[in-house]
Amino acid sequence: MNKEFFKVTRLETVLELTHTFPCVSEEVLPLDQCVGRILSRDIVSRIDLPEFNRATMDGYAVEARSTFGASESVPALFTIVGTVDMGEVPAVSVKSGEAVRIATGGMLPEGADSVVMLEHAQVLDEHTLEIFKSAAPLQHVIEIGEDFRTGDRILLKGSRIRPQEMGVLAALGETHIPVYRQPVVAIISSGDEIVPIEQNPGLSRLRDVNAYTLTGLVRMSGGVPLYFGIVRDNFDELHSLCKKALAKADMVLISGGSSVGSRDFTIDVIEALTSSRILVHGVSISPGKPTILARSEQKAIWGLPGQVASAMVVFHVMVRPLLERIGGLSEDRLAAAHEVPAALSRNLASVQGRDDYVRVKIARRGDQNYAEPILGKSGLIHTMVKADGLVRIDMNSEGLDKGTPVRVMLF
Amino acid sequence: MNKEFFKVTRLETVLELTHTFPCVSEEVLPLDQCVGRILSRDIVSRIDLPEFNRATMDGYAVEARSTFGASESVPALFTIVGTVDMGEVPAVSVKSGEAVRIATGGMLPEGADSVVMLEHAQVLDEHTLEIFKSAAPLQHVIEIGEDFRTGDRILLKGSRIRPQEMGVLAALGETHIPVYRQPVVAIISSGDEIVPIEQNPGLSRLRDVNAYTLTGLVRMSGGVPLYFGIVRDNFDELHSLCKKALAKADMVLISGGSSVGSRDFTIDVIEALTSSRILVHGVSISPGKPTILARSEQKAIWGLPGQVASAMVVFHVMVRPLLERIGGLSEDRLAAAHEVPAALSRNLASVQGRDDYVRVKIARRGDQNYAEPILGKSGLIHTMVKADGLVRIDMNSEGLDKGTPVRVMLF
Numbered sequence: 001m002n003k004e005f006f007k008v009t010r011l012e013t014v015l016e017l018t019h020t021f022p023c024v025s026e027e028v029l030p031l032d033q034c035v036g037r038i039l040s041r042d043i044v045s046r047i048d049l050p051e052f053n054r055a056t057m058d059g060y061a062v063e064a065r066s067t068f069g070a071s072e073s074v075p076a077l078f079t080i081v082g083t084v085d086m087g088e089v090p091a092v093s094v095k096s097g098e099a100v101r102i103a104t105g106g107m108l109p110e111g112a113d114s115v116v117m118l119e120h121a122q123v124l125d126e127h128t129l130e131i132f133k134s135a136a137p138l139q140h141v142i143e144i145g146e147d148f149r150t151g152d153r154i155l156l157k158g159s160r161i162r163p164q165e166m167g168v169l170a171a172l173g174e175t176h177i178p179v180y181r182q183p184v185v186a187i188i189s190s191g192d193e194i195v196p197i198e199q200n201p202g203l204s205r206l207r208d209v210n211a212y213t214l215t216g217l218v219r220m221s222g223g224v225p226l227y228f229g230i231v232r233d234n235f236d237e238l239h240s241l242c243k244k245a246l247a248k249a250d251m252v253l254i255s256g257g258s259s260v261g262s263r264d265f266t267i268d269v270i271e272a273l274t275s276s277r278i279l280v281h282g283v284s285i286s287p288g289k290p291t292i293l294a295r296s297e298q299k300a301i302w303g304l305p306g307q308v309a310s311a312m313v314v315f316h317v318m319v320r321p322l323l324e325r326i327g328g329l330s331e332d333r334l335a336a337a338h339e340v341p342a343a344l345s346r347n348l349a350s351v352q353g354r355d356d357y358v359r360v361k362i363a364r365r366g367d368q369n370y371a372e373p374i375l376g377k378s379g380l381i382h383t384m385v386k387a388d389g390l391v392r393i394d395m396n397s398e399g400l401d402k403g404t405p406v407r408v409m410l411f
Numbered sequence: 412m413n414k415e416f417f418k419v420t421r422l423e424t425v426l427e428l429t430h431t432f433p434c435v436s437e438e439v440l441p442l443d444q445c446v447g448r449i450l451s452r453d454i455v456s457r458i459d460l461p462e463f464n465r466a467t468m469d470g471y472a473v474e475a476r477s478t479f480g481a482s483e484s485v486p487a488l489f490t491i492v493g494t495v496d497m498g499e500v501p502a503v504s505v506k507s508g509e510a511v512r513i514a515t516g517g518m519l520p521e522g523a524d525s526v527v528m529l530e531h532a533q534v535l536d537e538h539t540l541e542i543f544k545s546a547a548p549l550q551h552v553i554e555i556g557e558d559f560r561t562g563d564r565i566l567l568k569g570s571r572i573r574p575q576e577m578g579v580l581a582a583l584g585e586t587h588i589p590v591y592r593q594p595v596v597a598i599i600s601s602g603d604e605i606v607p608i609e610q611n612p613g614l615s616r617l618r619d620v621n622a623y624t625l626t627g628l629v630r631m632s633g634g635v636p637l638y639f640g641i642v643r644d645n646f647d648e649l650h651s652l653c654k655k656a657l658a659k660a661d662m663v664l665i666s667g668g669s670s671v672g673s674r675d676f677t678i679d680v681i682e683a684l685t686s687s688r689i690l691v692h693g694v695s696i697s698p699g700k701p702t703i704l705a706r707s708e709q710k711a712i713w714g715l716p717g718q719v720a721s722a723m724v725v726f727h728v729m730v731r732p733l734l735e736r737i738g739g740l741s742e743d744r745l746a747a748a749h750e751v752p753a754a755l756s757r758n759l760a761s762v763q764g765r766d767d768y769v770r771v772k773i774a775r776r777g778d779q780n781y782a783e784p785i786l787g788k789s790g791l792i793h794t795m796v797k798a799d800g801l802v803r804i805d806m807n808s809e810g811l812d813k814g815t816p817v818r819v820m821l822f
Contacts (some may be wrong), residue, residue, distance in 0.1 A: 171617075
């Protein structure tokens with residue numbers, strides 16, 4: 001059982017390896033289904049936006065120059081020559097000293113270059129208006145092309161489509177959008193002690209908890225989970241299931257079976273797969289040391305620790321970045337996401353030579369966030385349920401003092 | 412057009428009104444579909460977890476007392492009396508001076524109360540082991556019921572099911588979970604100037620941008636968007652569409668048509684609906700002042716500004732809290748979510764008497780986040796695309812100084 005200790009890889013090296021896996025292919029989706037998806041091409045505007053000079057306030061369209069010098073004590077008099085109907089090209093034009101009623105979103109008539117708000121004007125009779133304030137040119141107006149111009153690169157490949165990006169795409173008339181497919185992630189649970197959750201595990205066995213945490217994590221990270229069930233500690237069964245999983249999925253997660261010793265056969269199974277290579281066997285982080293990363297036919301296979309909390313930490317720290325990367329998300333988005341600054345609420349000791357990930361709860365006091373470490377054995381599920389996220393203690397640190405600014409990786 | 416200014420309501424009052432709408436009904440879902448959903452009942456454990464004393468390390472199960480005093484210089488000698496097979500109740504028991512091989516997750520044999528790690532032991536021959544270090548009782552062991560005990564209230568009604576909560580539910584053997592339905596949100600776009608996005612708007616008209624930003628926002632907030640199309644500025648058409656929307660949805664959003672003046676008929680339409688009441692007509696925030704909130708048959712109807720950026724701000728500040736609340740999310744979760752602390756990168760002026768929402772980009776320098784206001788007219792869509800979130804300037808403030816700590820509401 002004690003036959004060898006694996007040579008651990010540094011976390012940074014594992015994260016660099018994630019760059020060596022290719023992105024999934026593209027698909028084209030109707031715009032209304034695109035929120036949360038990743039653009040697979042740059043979006044270049046084919047129009048000027050807006051396509052006409054548009055009012056941004058309810059009021060009166062005028063030539064700005066004719067309002068110059070107007071004030072509460074010396075209002076300027078204007079003749080009302082008509083109304084802009086919403087959605088219509090104005091039938092009237094505006095000359096010096098003339099005003100046209102206009103509502104937010106309306107098209108400015110010819111001759112007008114400014115909109116006077118209702119509050120700064122008073123109607124004297126049907127045809128006459130007093131204006132109390134000088135209007136600057138282009139006041140309460142959005143000019144043609146001020147938002148976007150034809151040929152502008154509006155959205156970049158690799159960016160996530162949020163509601164506002166859906167709005168831009170709608171404004172540009174893009175009804176069908178090129179996005180990356182959602183990566184399909186196979187989930188395999190291994191171990192003689194694991195039973196399906198609907199079974200009573202009795203004494204000595206455990207329900208398949210990892211299948212469900214991993215299903216949730218994959219879904220929250222933009223992937224599509226595909227559960228392949230539980231496999232016994234048996235070379236042939238695992239080998240056959242891995243082959244099936246590789247045929248259907250873009251990435252494979254095997255939980256359990258990645259520790260030293262009796263479960264070494266997970267490594268043997270991966271090595272027996274087509275054009276496979278073990279890239280990592282053991283990572284200098286805690287929890288999560290016995291992690292495996294391998295490649296078979298350009299696809300990543302992860303061996304995750306069987307312990308629930310360890311598997312979740314490994315997912316957040318290593319699997320998610322790889323999943324987001326093969327899902328097409330660009331680098332700058334990866335770095336910024338999922339992190340919130342906070343101050344540590346107490347001293348934290350740590351062992352040098354490995355990156356420690358500590359579960360914390362975020363407490364808000366005034367304008368400051370505090371990261372409060374969750375106490376209790378790491379193998380307990382309730383430590384994950386109580387936590388809001390993880391704080392990293394670098395491998396070169398012996399610990400962090402109370403009050404140290406940290407970044408909490410949310411989950 | 413200038414016939415009356417509406418009496419504005421304070422934001423706090425609007426948020427209090429959101430408490431007066433009932434939650435949607437429950438449904439029961441298979442556990443693997445529950446991530447992101449809201450629990451509609453408390454979850455009480457029906458078992459002890461774990462159900463047996465479990466090893467959390469690979470090593471040797473021993474009686475802790477027999478290791479006391481062991482050291483590198485004076486190791487303690489043990490007899491190896493067997494192996495715990497994973498998933499099996501151990502056939503052997505442990506007496507003083509005896510050790511049993513055990514792997515992570517294995518069940519401790521009778522008599523053993525501690526696990527010695529591989530690193531602290533050396534096998535001399537098939538039956539003999541040296542241990543170099545004293546083991547504390549319960550070292551590397553999780554005791555029966557240490558995670559959860561029968562009858563414990565594990566998860567609370569109103570909490571969101573994250574991957575770790577899925578894990579807990581799996582561990583408890585809960586295969587089907589009571590959750591709140593996802594609220595259905597009807598989206599209606601109004602205005603003579605609005606055309607479907609696949610149409611060329613020509614001069615003077617606009618594509619229906621709000622339908623898409625709102626679709627995205629509803630989906631990101633846990634709702635199910637249901638688009639009812641574009642309706643002209645026409646009482647009968649809007650009235651008929653609102654009735655259909657109320658029959659199918661839990662909440663109705665009407666964008667456009669909520670400003671003073673020619674579009675007052677939105678108010679008239681709402682007032683003509685069954686047992687309806689206008690609760691709010693105008694809110695003291697900017698952008699977003701011309702917002703309407705009404706109730707018809709216990710359901711919320713919102714009139715949102717037609718301008719894209721304003722409608723998005725109103726959604727984040729008022730509609731989302733109401734949507735999350737009727738979706739069953741509990742109060743404490745609502746408050747904490749979606750906000751990141753940062754320091755303001757420059758001075759910001761503001762008008763007293765209303766809450767200003769300023770679009771900002773978050774820049775990270777060292778361990779500090781900076782909120783950088785996005786410049787440019789508020790009507791431009793690209794100000795939303797460049798932004799990471801909103802900063803609120805309170806109605807009693809004349810502005811915020813550079814360096815002020817703020818909280819960024821992410822979007």
